[in-house]
Amino acid sequence: MLDQAIAGAAQHGADALDPLGVAGITIVWADNNGIPRSRTVPAAAFDAVAERGVGITPLFAVFDSHDTICFGHAPLGGPSGDIRLVPVVDRMVRLAGQPGFAWVPGRQVAADGSPWPYCPRGVLERQVERAAALGLEFRAGDEMEFHLSRAGDDDGDGEVRPIYDGPSYGPAKMLSVDGFAEQLLRDLHHNGVPVVQFHGEYGPGQFEFSLAPADPVTAADRQLLARQTVHAAARAHGLRASFAPLVTLGQVGNGWHLHTSVSRAGRNLLSGGDVPAGMTAEGAAYLAGLLRDLPAVVAVTAPSLSSLQRLRPGYWCGAYACWGVENREAALRLVPATPLLGPGHANVELKPSDAAANPYLALAVVIAAGLGGIEEGLVPPAPVQDNPGDWSEARRAEHGVHRLPSTVEQQLGALLGNARIRGALGEDLTDAFRVVRQSDAARAEGQDAAEIVRSYRWLY
Numbered sequence: 001m002l003d004q005a006i007a008g009a010a011q012h013g014a015d016a017l018d019p020l021g022v023a024g025i026t027i028v029w030a031d032n033n034g035i036p037r038s039r040t041v042p043a044a045a046f047d048a049v050a051e052r053g054v055g056i057t058p059l060f061a062v063f064d065s066h067d068t069i070c071f072g073h074a075p076l077g078g079p080s081g082d083i084r085l086v087p088v089v090d091r092m093v094r095l096a097g098q099p100g101f102a103w104v105p106g107r108q109v110a111a112d113g114s115p116w117p118y119c120p121r122g123v124l125e126r127q128v129e130r131a132a133a134l135g136l137e138f139r140a141g142d143e144m145e146f147h148l149s150r151a152g153d154d155d156g157d158g159e160v161r162p163i164y165d166g167p168s169y170g171p172a173k174m175l176s177v178d179g180f181a182e183q184l185l186r187d188l189h190h191n192g193v194p195v196v197q198f199h200g201e202y203g204p205g206q207f208e209f210s211l212a213p214a215d216p217v218t219a220a221d222r223q224l225l226a227r228q229t230v231h232a233a234a235r236a237h238g239l240r241a242s243f244a245p246l247v248t249l250g251q252v253g254n255g256w257h258l259h260t261s262v263s264r265a266g267r268n269l270l271s272g273g274d275v276p277a278g279m280t281a282e283g284a285a286y287l288a289g290l291l292r293d294l295p296a297v298v299a300v301t302a303p304s305l306s307s308l309q310r311l312r313p314g315y316w317c318g319a320y321a322c323w324g325v326e327n328r329e330a331a332l333r334l335v336p337a338t339p340l341l342g343p344g345h346a347n348v349e350l351k352p353s354d355a356a357a358n359p360y361l362a363l364a365v366v367i368a369a370g371l372g373g374i375e376e377g378l379v380p381p382a383p384v385q386d387n388p389g390d391w392s393e394a395r396r397a398e399h400g401v402h403r404l405p406s407t408v409e410q411q412l413g414a415l416l417g418n419a420r421i422r423g424a425l426g427e428d429l430t431d432a433f434r435v436v437r438q439s440d441a442a443r444a445e446g447q448d449a450a451e452i453v454r455s456y457r458w459l460y
Contacts, residue, residue, distance in 0.1 A: 053084030097232030162205020173200030253310030289373015313389030318351030368424030
């Protein structure tokens, strides 16, 4: 649900926005580091912007995580050029925590209005269209973990003190942020972001909420909007939020666990079948496709140096390429249907996914990998039901279980060596993604792990 008054006003022109108290409209997209970028336009100018967009540099496609502009990708190798950022008007919402502003996702197009190959929303839309042509429909939802501390509060050595470090998951942890939690839930509701649950998570100062499933493009839009909503509510209560994959070295990290399901003619293919765990043959093939392409997929869904620090065995973040039924140590966790929850509840959770991922690209490569499995009728191996990190190397090799990439070089090798995932992204965007990752790696040369973690802490 979106703010219908704002969406309706946007459809009827800028004059209708002023009585609603909207001074500016912020148009948001995410770059190749998962970092939201934006342009804000006055409400009075929105009619023209809705029709023609606002100009931005194409070089945003080659910004690295710390805003260095990379010139190693030839098509974007200089300062010249311009593209248009066009608001998706029917997705506009007035921000409950910033009532003078409306928020709207944007798509990037070439100066003449034609598709631009680096637009992440367009990449995802093409995969959704490809699935629809095959008679398949996807749903996606996120578990979003984040860390809270008091604004400006640190212990003097570059580390942050969490807002609460007592028992995990309990009401006392929620009580420590009572006013923030109340505002956040109200703001998410008014911003049209449906939440399934909210709780104090395992790590010190860590909290999590889950978003209700939606079609993939809506799910990606909501992920960006949810982040904006959290930051605004935190600021209102003197807090600072971080979705960074790892906030403090040695602690648990923040995942944005990506849950997906696939249906044909309204039937969830991950339930109601007679193959292992109750999947249909096509549902099992979807999971097998994800597993086959997992190293390349994770290069997109957990791409940063902070992501690599988070992906450690024993931390329930899916460091090994395997799948299991309700196994939280497996990279792919099948959540099966149950008599209580019904067949529509079945889904696959991708554990190695975090805030450094562009949400549109993350879903695009997940869908592409899964569609490949369905088209080829792949069959997954037997599920892994314990911690593969406790196995010997020989046992892992026997079961085809391997560690996911742990360096930028390994990530890029997996991505560039996978024609299916490169094809989903497009060769131009893939190469831009490459130079951004290489720039991040070069910047971090000589830094120790703690310095790397700190350098990403407030980017998300």
